[in-house]
Amino acid sequence: MFINTFKRAATTAAAAGVAVALSLGMATAEGGDNYPEKPITMVIPLGAGGSHDLNARVITSIIPTYLNQAMIVRLTPGAGGQKGTQEVANSPADGYTLLFTHNYIDMLQQHVENLPYDPNEDFIPIARINYAQIGVVVPADSPYQTFEDLVAAAKADPNSIRMSHSGNWGALFVPAAQIMKARDISLNLVPYKGGGPALQALLNGDADVTMGFPSTLGPLIDSGKVRVLATAGAERMFDDVPTFAEVGVEGDVGFMHRIVLAPAGTPDDVVAKLTEAFANLVEDKTFTRMMGRLNETIDLMDGPEYQKLREQQNVAYKELVKQLTSQ
């Protein structure tokens, strides 16, 4: 009795095994029908411990539920994000190598330097996971009570106000430059190695103003150590703080979009499967809870929709770089 059951089970298992093996073989021959049949690598062109790394750790610990395959994070920092980006650009367009990056590496760098790839031709967006919204911040004892105070002071004495940021052409530098352009002012932009040191420079008096994301600013705002003068977007983040739109800085300014890209030419059915997996991911309760704990928002945008935004960014950044570098 027992032996019979065992035999039957064994036969079923063997049959299933053959079926799986066959289907695997066929899939390799035909393309992406059974995608994904091996782990997917997600390249991050940034260093360990940054916000992309932390976001990716959460994504990759949940998304296997919806793809039935593991997703592996590979950190490839270097050359301001170009190293990892190039690696994915050169990878086969089979959906097994994805890039997790942000809009400044993606769309801005092409206007600053000669890149070994073409971001417009070599990549297609799969999903925008979320974005981080920036704010203009001064210390509590700053003489600038409002954004207009800051603009007036900058107009009165150009370049005398020090603004700390997280590195040239980075997520704090670009919106600062865009504000300067929109309001025709000039600040002394001093680079720091990351947002943390830039914020510390503000608190120890080395800088007069900086930019920051709400996730890192929360406790400092609550304790009254810093004051927010304006926040990105058209909707207010704080009831009594104006938005960039209200102070005359229009457009996609001050948003860092965290995006997943794939090499151009990735088959449509593979893209569809990935799109579906990300759509399921953002509905996952564990995922939303873990992201909530990191103080990150979730605001999924699918590939085609983000592509429109990407094209606008391309135009806006081109103009910005042209203006900044021609001075």
Added chain:
Amino acid sequence: MFEQFITGFGMAMRLDTFLLMGAGLFGGMLVGALPGFTTLMAMAILLPISFFLDPVVGIPFLLGVYKGGIFGGSIPAILISMPGTGAAVATSRDGYQLTKQGKSRKALDMALFSSVFGDTASDIFTIFMIFPIAFLVMQFGPPELFAVLLLSLVIIAATSGSSPVKSLIMMAVGLWLSFIGTDPMGGVERFTFGLFDLKSGIPLLPMLIGVFAIPEIAGVVIRNEKAQKLATLMGERLTRMEFFGSFRTICRSTVIGTGIGIVPGLGQVVAAMMGYAAAKNASDHPETFGEGDLEGVAAAEAANNAVNGPTMVPLLTLGIPGDNVTAILLGAFVAQGLRPGPQLFEEQGATVFAILIAMVFANLMFLVIGYLSIPFFSRLVMIKTSILIPVVIMFAFAGAYVFRSDTFDLLMLVGFGIFGLLAKAGKFDVMPMVMGFILGPPMEYAFGQTIAMGNGDSIGFLFNERLFALGLLAATPVIGFILWRRMQTVPSD
């Protein structure tokens, strides 16, 4: 405050806290011991696990990984002359010589005891002095950082080798190598010859393994150098006498390391080198440093671990992470509903104290875990040379590669290996080169920031606002000259 401390003490005394902390310590040590795998990677991968644990369990778990990983890095540095990070370079200097003399066990024991002492002392100091430290941290900006880094390089050049001229030449080479790549301020490419691979600069890990490990491997292979000795001895454990013989050095290095931990942006590399240089300078037998002196291991290890306590302060008091390790910890804190910042102590004082106290206990626990694991690790050098050398070569290449999976790094490894061999033949010390290479970029960055802050009037800016930095800059040549004279009067080879 005191009540919170007592409550926190009670909160930390949990079995699961200790179990997971122990697991973190052991796992971190294994990861840290593998060249090419960094503690940072291990922490980032394990971070999501901490989300599901209680704060007084999850955060000590991550801290365990961190502390275990730092010690783990000194294991290959001592046993096979393969420092996986800049912080282990100074340890490797005397540690590997001790291994060659058949004293690897003593070297590992000394590394363990001095790191645990340095770490514990600086953690306790941090717990009691957290607010004064928080105040001091705020006094340092780019001009001060630049002045301190320049002084560190001068001290390293003056005290490292037997010939200061050779040291300076090697340091200049290191500084020049650090210029290769994209200029950090202006974004201009320098010395890249149009090669994309050089655009992000020369990678550190292949350089470290190349100049420190390859010449040693080659030495064993070519001259069959001391192969038998390596294979038959792992030596005895450290005696109490030997530990207390270095106790003054350990205390001095702990103070130096803690002080350097307070300056944002300096870190473990500078601490280890300064601890080492100070010990050599104070010693009545400086000529034995670099030849296998237990004090050299103690000086470097106590100093680089003493950095840990103060680096937590900006995170705990302001919610600002100063480096990537504290950034991951910030993620863990936030995920636990603890928002590090000015109010953390008011709102969650007991929990914070519980975590800090768990840190101290993590050190004590590591003493036991480390002590029990050292015989296992030191057995490594007892493997037959014909097997050990191929394994070490594999680790050298794998370590240089896994860090960013780039075959270009393997070419770099071979190139630096050949350079290391030539330097050894010409009796040039590679240490000043590596230090110039590691400390050059942050120094250049701080210089650029200072110029930017001055907005066209850098001298006026320093005179009006930064007298401390200016004073330190003025004193640097004098300090360098005094140290150089002192080293000259000591008989050396």
